[in-house]
Amino acid sequence: MDATATLQRLVRQALTLDQPILPEGGGTKRFLRPITAGVQVVSTAEHQGILHYHPDELVIRVRAGTRLSDLHETLREAGQCLPCDPPSFGAASTVGGMVASGLAGPSRPYVGGVRDYVLGMTVILPSGDVATFGGDVMKNVAGYDISRLNVGAMGSLGLILDVALKVLPNPERVQAYRLACAAPVAQQQMLLQRRLPGLSACAYFNAGLLVRYQGSEQARPAFEKALAPGFEPVSGEDLDRVRDLAFDHKGHLWRWDGPVDAAVNDDLVAMDWGGALRWLAADQAIKAADDPGAITWFRQGEAPAPELGIRGDGVGLLQQRLKQTLDPKGAFIDYPALRPVL
Amino acid sequence: MIADAVTKALRQIDDLELIEDPSRRKVYESDGLTAFAQMPPLVALPNSLQALQAVLRVCHTHHVPMVARGAGTGLSGGATPLANGLLIGLAKFNRILEIDPIKMTARVEPGVTNLAISKAVASTGLFYAPDPSSQIACTIGGNVAENSGGVHCLKYGLTLHNVCALKVMLADGEVLSLGGTGLWEDGLDLLALLHGSEGLLGLVIEVTVALRPMPEAVTVLMAGFADTASAAHAVSAVIQAGVLPAGLEMMDRLAIQAAEDFVHAGYPLEAQALLLCELDGGADEIDALSCKVQAVLQAAGAQSLVEASDAEARARLWLGRKAAFPAVGRIAPDYYCMDGTIPRRHLAAVLGAIAERSEHYRLPVANVFHAGDGNLHPLILYDANDTDQFQRAEAFGADVLEICLQFGGTITGEHGVGLEKIDQMCSQFSAVELTVFHAVKSAFDPAGLLNPGKAIPTLNRCAEFGAMHVHQGAEKHPELPRF
Numbered sequence: 127m128d129a130t131a132t133l134q135r136l137v138r139q140a141l142t143l144d145q146p147i148l149p150e151g152g153g154t155k156r157f158l159r160p161i162t163a164g165v166q167v168v169s170t171a172e173h174q175g176i177l178h179y180h181p182d183e184l185v186i187r188v189r190a191g192t193r194l195s196d197l198h199e200t201l202r203e204a205g206q207c208l209p210c211d212p213p214s215f216g217a218a219s220t221v222g223g224m225v226a227s228g229l230a231g232p233s234r235p236y237v238g239g240v241r242d243y244v245l246g247m248t249v250i251l252p253s254g255d256v257a258t259f260g261g262d263v264m265k266n267v268a269g270y271d272i273s274r275l276n277v278g279a280m281g282s283l284g285l286i287l288d289v290a291l292k293v294l295p296n297p298e299r300v301q302a303y304r305l306a307c308a309a310p311v312a313q314q315q316m317l318l319q320r321r322l323p324g325l326s327a328c329a330y331f332n333a334g335l336l337v338r339y340q341g342s343e344q345a346r347p348a349f350e351k352a353l354a355p356g357f358e359p360v361s362g363e364d365l366d367r368v369r370d371l372a373f374d375h376k377g378h379l380w381r382w383d384g385p386v387d388a389a390v391n392d393d394l395v396a397m398d399w400g401g402a403l404r405w406l407a408a409d410q411a412i413k414a415a416d417d418p419g420a421i422t423w424f425r426q427g428e429a430p431a432p433e434l435g436i437r438g439d440g441v442g443l444l445q446q447r448l449k450q451t452l453d454p455k456g457a458f459i460d461y462p463a464l465r466p467v468l
Numbered sequence: 469m470i471a472d473a474v475t476k477a478l479r480q481i482d483d484l485e486l487i488e489d490p491s492r493r494k495v496y497e498s499d500g501l502t503a504f505a506q507m508p509p510l511v512a513l514p515n516s517l518q519a520l521q522a523v524l525r526v527c528h529t530h531h532v533p534m535v536a537r538g539a540g541t542g543l544s545g546g547a548t549p550l551a552n553g554l555l556i557g558l559a560k561f562n563r564i565l566e567i568d569p570i571k572m573t574a575r576v577e578p579g580v581t582n583l584a585i586s587k588a589v590a591s592t593g594l595f596y597a598p599d600p601s602s603q604i605a606c607t608i609g610g611n612v613a614e615n616s617g618g619v620h621c622l623k624y625g626l627t628l629h630n631v632c633a634l635k636v637m638l639a640d641g642e643v644l645s646l647g648g649t650g651l652w653e654d655g656l657d658l659l660a661l662l663h664g665s666e667g668l669l670g671l672v673i674e675v676t677v678a679l680r681p682m683p684e685a686v687t688v689l690m691a692g693f694a695d696t697a698s699a700a701h702a703v704s705a706v707i708q709a710g711v712l713p714a715g716l717e718m719m720d721r722l723a724i725q726a727a728e729d730f731v732h733a734g735y736p737l738e739a740q741a742l743l744l745c746e747l748d749g750g751a752d753e754i755d756a757l758s759c760k761v762q763a764v765l766q767a768a769g770a771q772s773l774v775e776a777s778d779a780e781a782r783a784r785l786w787l788g789r790k791a792a793f794p795a796v797g798r799i800a801p802d803y804y805c806m807d808g809t810i811p812r813r814h815l816a817a818v819l820g821a822i823a824e825r826s827e828h829y830r831l832p833v834a835n836v837f838h839a840g841d842g843n844l845h846p847l848i849l850y851d852a853n854d855t856d857q858f859q860r861a862e863a864f865g866a867d868v869l870e871i872c873l874q875f876g877g878t879i880t881g882e883h884g885v886g887l888e889k890i891d892q893m894c895s896q897f898s899a900v901e902l903t904v905f906h907a908v909k910s911a912f913d914p915a916g917l918l919n920p921g922k923a924i925p926t927l928n929r930c931a932e933f934g935a936m937h938v939h940q941g942a943e944k945h946p947e948l949p950r951f
Contacts, residue, residue: 183707261878270665270924331620384649
């Protein structure tokens with residue numbers, strides 16, 4: 127259903143009140159973006175549907191409220207997929223939520239993240255006007271890349287109406303393997319295996335190193351042969367848990383982003399992205415003095431939420447200036463405070 | 469003109485070569501789009517980041533506009549100097565700072581050439597994937613500014629997809645590191661935004677590129693077709709078969725003939741359209757993959773089919789494609805290279821519309837096409853010494869861009885807007901959208917000192933263009949690129 131007119135009316139109405147708008151899809155990521163007092167939620171959930179899909183062009187354009195599961199199904203029927211492998215935190219997850227949060231799954235280091243597959247989008251701007259950036263084509267360098275700027279902006283720059291995504295053919299064969307080991311051993315193996323042709327995931331969870339092959343049937347034996355002794359074929363279930371953060375953990379869940387060869391962190395729950403993304407559980411995230419990574423808030427545990435702040439470095443200040451020039455009246459919510467305040 | 473006070477202040481900066489002599493400045497008067505030549509009043513070649521920063525601070529203080537330039541191979545006038553601005557050459561920043569074979573990254577200065585990166589890392593079994601045709605000369609800093617593509621984009625992506633981190637210097641000299649130390653950082657994605665920003669937001673001073681393992685096996689298929697529609701259909705069929713080629717290129721009859729006459733690549737001269745399809749992968753899978761694609765091409769009506777698996781034979785087939793521009797340059801005194809991208813399903817219709825315009829303007833056109841990703845390079849042949857032909861070529865070029873837009877495409881796939889296509893930006897974007905671009909610019913460069921007048925038109929310019937459009941661009945110059 128095309129809810130553009132309704133959404134535009136809702137945004138324009140909301141603009142008259144002095145309360146920032148929080149665009150929401152299925153509401154499955156409220157843990158990441160809580161609804162606080164004085165915020166007006168505008169839901170895109172009814173704005174659903176595939177606008178066009180041309181499998182032989184590897185492009186699909188969908189409305190933001192389209193369920194992620196519907197998108198996956200449509201692609202599957204044509205033998206294609208969304209390579210960025212986004213997590214799902216519930217059946218109500220939408221395409222708009224995937225794009226606004228920019229969260230990508232275990233295949234991120236090998237095939238790219240959400241922004242790498244966004245070709246264009248239509249948004250309701252903070253002014254209430256509708257604007258289109260990018261397009262339905264693979265290559266497009268006209269104008270600044272506002273589409274990709276909106277990916278992961280957490281709804282702070284406007285309300286996403288629809289997106290054009292690059293999709294890819296399904297791999298002929300997908301197979302996960304597991305090696306039982308401790309985290310430091312897993313990390314060593316991760317570093318050794320980075321170049322394996324067909325590697326599409328490399329994660330550590332539940333005392334096991336998980337790797338995934340995707341590619342042709344013919345090339346799979348070579349992949350298997352190159353793995354260290356002790357790897358066993360397994361279902362992809364544990365990798366799905368890593369993707370969807372289905373962890374049993376005490377304390378708040380924090381994300382760590384840094385170099386793959388940085389020392390394994392304390393409080394580690396899981397490693398993903400070949401070691402570049404790590405999930406830590408702790409009531410307070412304390413970064414070691416020599417840790418080259420960055421720690422940000424992800425999900426609340428049982429304890430009260432800790433104090434969080436926004437980035438105060440030069441990049442953070444520029445990000446805030448950009449938000450200010452693109453949304454001078456603060457019509458949309460700010461990017462959330464994710465940095466632990468110690 | 470640049471005020472004496474500014475020149476004096478710049479002369480005080482250590483580690484800075486200032487070019488004041490007109491005969492030496494002339495080298496910098498244009499980039500690859502020579503039609504837009506403008507003698508720069510002063511050229512600064514800093515040897516260190518401190519010197520570069522000092523230059524930016526002087527310009528910022530005195531409100532002097534600046535244009536940054538790498539190798540000057542750009543095709544849209546993005547590095548054309550300003551009559552009242554400083555041209556800053558960054559080609560001296562040409563060191564490879566670090567190669568990390570474990571993380572599979574290389575950290576390089578902006579003046580390092582695209583090909584130099586792949587050469588430097590070759591011994592580690594890695595390569596840098598984006599390969600614009602100017603890769604021998606073009607710099608990585610320029611690649612970031614233009615978000616450059618190449619023939620391997622379909623599988624390996626654009627520059628944007630292959631850069632992990634950047635260091636940029638803003639107009640006031642502030643240095644920022646974008647991209648973090650991992651694969652994600654919090655806040656708005658400035659790393660993505662810098663790509664393709666054409667030097668308007670900041671100067672790229674360091675680039676960390678992602679490298680990929682070289683494929684074990686590579687093979688190239690060449691198929692000739694009786695018409696372009698069949699070739700276009702074959703492209704769709706290959707992708708529909710679930711294959712993602714490393715490169716998938718198309719040339720039409722005129723381009724085939726010009727290339728064959730020039731480099732004798734062994735192209736089928738009777739073909740109306742030619743496809744080059746590069747496949748790569750593991751040694752165990754390449755044969756099966758090649759057989760599969762050959763069957764698809766034959767089913768799609770290929771009249772001739774040749775496979776080249778060894779490096780020499782592959783290079784020969786690619787040579788014709790890579791030399792297509794200079795080859796076309798041999799059959800006409802001048803040519804005008806366009807760069808639209810279209811949804812591929814409209815290829816036959818777009819080529820038909822271009823052929824119709826070709827007849828209308830009485831100018832031949834050769835088409836070279838990154839078929840896999842819909843990026844079309846029509847080369848309009850004309851003689852710049854003939855004013856009438858030049859005007860027809862200009863009008864034809866503008867029509868081609870409008871045709872691309874009509875079919876849901878874009879005015880530039882990989883060459884950038886620069887000065888060349890700034891008026892067509894008014895056709896592609898609404899005033900509301902252009903206002904968003906201006907807001908971005910004002911966050912990064914509130915004084916508007918970096919590369920003003922390029923890439924993003926002012927609303928006033930678009931209002932004027934509405935009237936100008938009928939009369940053609942009288943302000944443009946009668947000399948077009950050869951590249």
